[in-house]
Amino acid sequence: MELILASQSPRRKEILSLLDIPFTIAVSDADETVDDSLPPYFIAESLSLKKAVAVAKNIDTEAIVIGADTIVVSEGKILGKPKDDADAFSMLSSLSGRTHSVISGVTVLDTKCAKSESFYVETKVTFYPLTDKEIADYIATGECRDKAGAYGIQGRGGKFVEKISGDYFNVVGLPLSKLYQVLKKEFNIF
Amino acid sequence: MELILASQSPRRKEILSLLDIPFTIAVSDADETVDDSLPPYFIAESLSLKKAVAVAKNIDTEAIVIGADTIVVSEGKILGKPKDDADAFSMLSSLSGRTHSVISGVTVLDTKCAKSESFYVETKVTFYPLTDKEIADYIATGECRDKAGAYGIQGRGGKFVEKISGDYFNVVGLPLSKLYQVLKKEFNIF
Secondary structure: EEEEOOOHHHHHHHHHHHOOOOOOOOEOOOOOOOOOOOOOHHHHHHHHHHHHEEEEEOOOOOOOEEEEEEEEEEOOEEEOOOOOHHHHHHHHHHHHOEEEEEEEEEEEEEEOOOOEEEEEEEEEEEEEEOHHHHHHHHOOOOOOOOOHOOOOOOHHHHHEEEEEEOOOOHHHOHHHHHHHHHHHHHOOOO | EEEEEEEOHHHHHHHHHHOOOOOOOOOOOOEEEEEEEOOOHHHHHHHHHHHHHHHOOOOOOOOOEEEEEEEEEEEEEOOOOOOOOOOOOOOOOOHHHOOOEEEEEEEEEEEOOOOOEEEEEEEEEEEOOOOOHHHHHHHHHHOOOOOOOOOOOHHHHHHHHEEEEEEEHHHHHHHHHHHHHHHHHHOOOO
């Protein structure tokens, strides 16, 4: 059966590749507007479902579609991708010396039997205190631009992370081990 | 000042590269015999010191040498690299459904002022329960061969890891953020 990842993120593609199963990429044109008053895990799950459904509606054959959405929550506030360098500076300052949450919502959807399973995984990430110079130097690398929360744990941002509690790949963008469990137990893949 | 990584591990090289500072690699011929009766953190630190010293003794100029050693401890037993597939099977069976520790010892040594700083970082890793077939399939990929504890968290082994508590890069082989703190605060790099 065809497996489709409804995400253009090269990081998600790389993580899913670790499962050694063939899959293709489809671009989702889902409306990503969210109601910020809802709890973060609900937002992440809803967006993952929207993305999977948007791809599934264009498919006639039987396929399993995986949608995913990752959000960063610090002090009760959702941090998206930074709008500009000043926004990135503000985000990184708010993460400095504190613990925040990274929540990925995932939906696995079987287009034939219309079965779908949504779940979320939360990982706590603790930053060392950062100086303004460290933040400015990091922003200058350009790494933060396309990343929720303005950092990449898998890259230069990793040196700021004292510890995490939870799944590492979840922070990068796709909760690998939980997804593997769901594909295995609920969709009989593997 | 020259920075030297006393390790041939391509994974450690990749992690250290995230700090954006130039460094070279030197092979350490340190005797890696250890006294298993000592506590694991002491063994990891001692081996990192031995590796750094073995490289430093061949250097005439001023340089900062980084030695590192990573060990896996499960149920009080130290797991090294598997001797063969049967050994890998036994190790992975013992990790299944349990939490184990990965401890990296690191030594940073300045060859000129003979200043050295050793530390260790511990990360707890929790595996999902594994079936015999999952273990056998994983061993067949060959990934476990050169890895302490017989798995690579950064590769296909990642799908077995439910969660970690601590530094992810420490499990891969080098505790990036703590090393960055020590280089910055104790050796005035950055």
